[in-house]
Amino acid sequence: MKITLRIWRQKNASAPGGFDEFPMDHISEDMSFLEVLDQVNEKLITDGKEPVAFDHDCREGICGTCSMMIDGTAHGPDKGVTACQTHMRTFADNSIITVEPWRAKAFPLIKDLVVDRSAFDRIIQAGGFVSVNTGGTPDANAIPISKVDADAAMDAAACIGCGACVAACKNGSPMLFVSAKVGQLARLPQGKTERYARVLNMVEAMEKEGFGSCTNTNSCEAVCPKEISASFIGALNREYFIATLKGKPVESAAGGG
C-alpha cells in the first residue's frame, strides 16, 4: 500500500517545530506502524538526514515506551493497543496519517515525537509503593486476599505508564494513571496501612507537575491501551476526600521505614 506520513519534527524544546511529509510506497499491511517509521528513518539516514526521533522499546505493548498521537488518537485508531501493536492493515490505502508527540506541559518535548514523562516517576516516588524493606516479610499466604480484590487490583495494576491518558485528555490530566496505582494498593491489605498518606502525597506530587484537572470526559479510558476503567478515578477522589477528612499523619509515607 501507499501512504503519506505527516510527522511532527522539532529539534528540541526551544526550537520551532512543524510537520514534514513522507510519502511511503510498498508498505506491507503486515507491518507495524513503528516499522513504517523505521523505514522512514532508514531512508532518511541513507540520505544523510537525521532520522525521526521516537520512543519505542519492547514492541509488544507492555513497556509503555511508545507514545504518539496517530491521526489525532493516542496510540492510533485501534482500541486497546499501543502504537507498536498498531498494524498497517488498520489504515486505508493512500491515506495521509498525521503523527504528533504527546502534548502536555508536564510532558515537555525532547525531540520530534519524544517527550519527557518523568513526571509519572515522581508521582510514584511520592507514594506509589508499600513501605516494606526487603526481608522479614510474612509468608505470602499469611494474609488471604479475596479473588475479587486481587482481580480488581490487577485490573488497575495493568497500567503501563505510557501517558496516553494525559495525551488524550483535553485537560492533560493524569488522573487515570494516578488512580490506577492508588486503586491497586488501596484494594489490597498490604497497601491499606498507608493508604491515606499515599493518596495525599501522590496527589500533591501530581499537582506540582502542571497537569490539568479531571473533568470526567472518559477520553483517557477510551485510548488506554490496557483499557483501565475510569471508575478508578472515582475511587481516587473518594480516597482523597476521606484522607483529607482524616488529616495527614504526622510522619509522611515517604519518611517511613
Place this chain on the structure above:
Amino acid sequence: MLLLNFFRSSIGLKIIMALTGLALFGFTVGHMVGNLQIFLPKEHINAYAAFLQSQKELLWGVRIGLLVMVVLHIWAAIKLTAMNAAARPVGYNDPGKSATKATLASRTMIVSGVIVLIFIIFHILHFTVGSVQPQFYGLHDEAGRHDVYRMVIEGFRNPFISGFYVISVVLLGFHLSHGLSSMFRSVGLTSPAWRKPQELFAAAFSGIIVVGMAIVPIAIVIRLINPTF
C-alpha cells in the same frame, strides 16, 4: 493546611464543583415543580409566590445560599479552566479529534455554563427584579397578590424571550447531562456496577429538567395556555 491543600488541589475543586452543582440542581428541580403550577388556575401559582414572599428569612436564606453556591461553582470553574488551559500550552493538529470518546457536553461545559449564567442573570432581571418588562411586573391579582401568573404568561408571549428561555434550558440540560454523572465520580461515589445507573440517572434528570422547564414557554407561545387579561 491540609484543608488549604484540598481547596487548591484539582480534586478538591472538583468536589466543590460537584457539591455546589448538586445544590443548584436541587434548586432547579424545586423551581421546575413550582413553574408547572402555571398549568393550574392562576390562584395556585400566585398563592405559592405570595407564600414564598411572606417567608422573608427563608427566602433570603435560600437566595444567599444559592448565591454562595453559584459563586463557588464559578470560582472553581475558573480555577480549573485556567489550570486546564495551562496544562496544554501547545495543542494538537486536530484538537477536536484528539479527545476520543469525550461527549460534546463534557467538552463544552464552560461554554454551556457561561450561557446558562447569562440566562440566569437575564431571568432574575426579568422575573425577580422586573427590569426587563416593567409593564408586566407591578401587576396584582384580585386578592391583591403579586400577579405572577400574568407576568409569566405575558412575558412568554414574546417569542424572543421564550426562544431564549428554551435554548438556555436546553443548554442547561446539556450542562447537567455531563454534570450529573460527573458529580458522582468527583465525590467518589462510583463503582463499575453503579456506572451505568448513574449515567442513566444523569440522562433522565437532565431530560426531565429540559422538558419540565421548556414546556412552560412553549405552551404559552403555542397558546395552549391562553387566558385573556
Place this chain on the structure above:
Amino acid sequence: MILDAKAPTGPLSQKWDKAKFDLKLVNPANKRKYKVLVVGTGLAGASAAATLAELGYEVSAFCFQDSPRRAHSIAAQGGINAAKNYQNDGDSIQRLFYDTIKGGDFRAREANVYRLAQVSVNIIDQCVAQGVPFAREYGGLLANRSFGGAQVSRTFYARGQTGQQLLLGAYSALSRQIGKGTVKMYPRTEMLDLVVVDGHAKGIITRNLVTGKIEAHNGDAVILATGGYSNVYYLSTNAQGCNVTAIWRAYKKGAAMANPCYTQIHPTCIPVTGDHQSKLTLMSESLRNDGRVWVPKKPADPRPISEIPEDERDYFLERKYPSFGNLAPRDISSRSAKEACDAGLGVGPGGRGVYLDFADSIKRLGEDKIRERYGNLFQMYEKITGENAYKQPMRIYPALHYTMGGLWVDYNLMSNLPGLFVLGEANFSDHGANRLGASALMQGLADGYFVIPYTIGNYFATDKSKRPATDHAEFKKALAEIEARTKQLLSIKGKRTPTSLHHQLGKVMWDKCGMGRNDAGLREALAEIPNIREEFWKNVNVTGESADFNQALERAGRVADFLEFGELLVRDALHRTESCGGHFREESQTPDGEALRDDANFSYVAAWEYKGDNATPELHKEPLVYEEVKMSTRSYK
C-alpha cells in the same frame, strides 16, 4: 586468570547458610560510606538498587530507558517459580533445584542453583508484601500453574503479565528509595565503559541520551544487571534497546565472558512477515497443549489449507516424538520446525513457518472452550497477523528469546574483576545450557533481593581499595576513549545504516549459529563477521551530532559491540563440539537425532578472556563438579 567459584564447602543444603555466616559484614554506620553503581533497572537491577539503599549504601542507578519501569523484564508473561509447595503436590527446594539443574542439561554450577531454589520462597513473600497482585483462588490463597520441565505446580503468576507486575513491584521499592534520596536515578543514561583502577571495578562512563554528555561516575563497586544479548541475532523477542554493550565493555576491561553460545530459542513465536520485521512476538508455549503442529507434505502447496487432505499433512512432532508429541521440549520442537522449513515445506510468506492447528481441538471441545483457554492469545495473534486462528491454523516459528551465557561470576556473583558484580540474565550462573520456563524472573529477583545484599558487603569488608576520584587517570583515559569512539562513529559518513549492518549480522548468526550449528557453518560465520565489522567501520552512516538526542548514534554504538560480541559467541559455539541444552551441534547427536552431551570433555564453564582486538581470546575452564547430583540424559521419546 584464576576462576575461583568460591562455593562454600559442606553439604549442598547448608552452603548458603554457611556462606551467609562466613561473609563479612559492614557496620550499619559505615554502609553510607560505600557507593554502589547499579547499571540496569530490570528485576535484578531495580531489586538490588532498592535493597542496597534500604541497607544504607549510597546507590546510583542507571538505565537507558526513559523510566526504570520500562526495562524488558516487564515483557515476561508466564510466571515465576518458587518451591513453596502450597499445592501439596510434592514440591520442595530439592525438587526445584533438581528440575533446574536437569533442565539446564547439567551445565550450571550446583551450589548456585541450590541457593536459587532456597531463596525462591522468600521472593514470593517479598513480592506479595509489596502489593504484587498475584492470581488467587476463591479462598484467598495464592494460585499456581504448572510449566514446562516440571511435574509440580509451582509457578506463581499475575495473568499473562507476571514480569510486568514483579518489575513494577521492584520499581516501586526503587522509587521509594529515589523519593527518599538514597538512590540517585539516571534514566536515559547508557553505560559505555567500565573503569578499572588497580584491578578493581571502580566506575563507569555513561552517555546522557538526551544531552549527549559523556560523564564519569565513580563508586566502590559496580553492579551490572543489563540483561541478555539475544539481539545479536537482530530479530528476537527482546526489546529494541536490549544490548550487549555494558557486559561487552566489561569483558574488554578484563571480565571473563562465560558460555556465550548458550542461547535459548522459543518454538512458538509469530513468524517473520518480511524484511521490514523489527522484532518477534512470543506466543505462550501453552498453546501446544491443544494445537497440532504440521506442514504440508508437498513443498509450496498452493491449495487452501482446508483442502489439504489429512494424508498429505506431516504432523512432524507427533511422528518423531510419539510419546511427547506436540509437547516436546522447546529446543527439540524448534529444531524440528527448522528442519521442515529447510526442506522447503514451510508455510506463509518467506516459507519460514509451520502450522499450529486448533481445528481438531475445536471439533472436540468446541470453540468456546478454546476461547476460554487461549482467548487473549488468539486476540493478540489476530492483532498482529490479521488472521482468525479459530478459522485457520496459526503460523508459528522459533525465535531467540533468552541467553543463558553472560559474564562469569563466582558464588558471590562477583566477576573475576574484584568489585564488579553481575546479576540476572547478564551473568551466566544459574541456568546452565538451557533455562526452564518461569525461572528467569526467579533468578533476577533472587540475585537482587537476596544474594547481592549479603555478598557485596563481604567485598567492602574484606577489600580496602579506595574509591578513586573521577579525575583519576583511568577515568580520564576511559572518557577520552569513549569520546574518540563517538567522534569516529559520527565521522565515517558512509552509505550503510547501522540497522542494515545489524540485520546482516543477525542473518549470519541465525543461519550459521542458530538452532543447529555445525563446524563448517560456524567457521564460515567466523570468517564473515569480521567482514561485516570492517564494512561497519568503513561504511556506516551515523547522522546527527554527539551533543544531542541521537538515536542513530545509540544504535550504531550497540551494533558495533554486537559485531564484536557475535564473533565470540560463534567461537564459543565452535569450540564446544558437544550438544547440550540450547546449543545443538549437528555433529553431536544420537542416531535418532537427539542432542548428545559429552560430559567427559565438556563438563566445564567456558570463560573467555579478552586479549586484544586482533588477538584470539583465551579460553579458561571452570570445571563443573557435582557433589550431589548424578548427571543423566534427557529423553523425550
